[in-house]
Amino acid sequence: MSDRFDVCHPITAKWEGGWSNHKADPGGATMYGVTQAKFTEMLKKWGQPNRSVRTITMAEALRIYREEFWVKCGAPNLFPGVDLAVYDASVNSGVSRGRKWLTASVGSNDHSVTVKKICRTRLSFMQGLKIWKSFGNGWGRRVADIEVKGVAMALKAMGSSDAVIGKVAKIEAVEATKSAAANDKAAKTTATGSAGAATAPAVDQGTNVDLAALWVLGIIAVGLLVAFLVFHARKKAAKARAEAYEGLAA
DSSP, X not given: XXXXXHHHHHHHHHXXXXXXXXXXXXXXXXXXXXXXXXXXXXXXXXXXXXXXXXXXXXXXXXXXXXXXXXXXXXXXXXXXXXXXXXXXXXXXXXXXXHHHHHHHHOOOSOHHHHHHHHXXXXXXXXHTSTTHHHHHHHHHHHHHHHHHHHHHHHHHHTTOOHHXXXXXXXXXXXXXXXXXHHHHHHHHHHHHHHHHHHHSOOOEETTEEOHXXXXXXXXXXXXXXXXXXXXXXXXXXXXHHXXXXXXXXX
């Protein structure tokens, strides 16, 4: 396998951006996606004095990405497309998780299937994080972008023509659109049920409110609310996948 860092990293870099110090981001201050903690660690390793990550050069950032993520996640030895999926997951969620999701996804001779499995597992993990509410929209689009580009790379490397890749993209787009519609319907159904449970009157026993009934209704309402959030997140993720595959098909 040839080293494809210069092919894959620009795709990841687009999602990492420049300077960021979002209050909801546990990584804190970052520049080009490199956190202050990682930069401090690497400066010490390089025998250099510590300084603000905001002053990091592009050359330093690229060195960190190559040495600490690309190489450590094993990307140089992976099939085209799979390397992108594992690398981007490692940058976003840690090398150990990227390698773990790869191990759980291998087994098919169709490397595009491996890419999709990695992205599906990764997205499921991200949707369970508390900060999904702050970063979910962007993360959903990012994973969809990585999946679509990874699938195209894998199919191309396996010998598929552009026409075949376009057909695959159209099929995936249709399936993702159906999934988005199904989850949207499920979300609306649970929202209606949650509202009904929240407003239902407690059983009246004379002049006493039935606290047990209120407790049960409360549990039902919370459960339905959680279900609504899950379906809503799945709808957005499926919509992002549909749009990404439509872009590839076009």
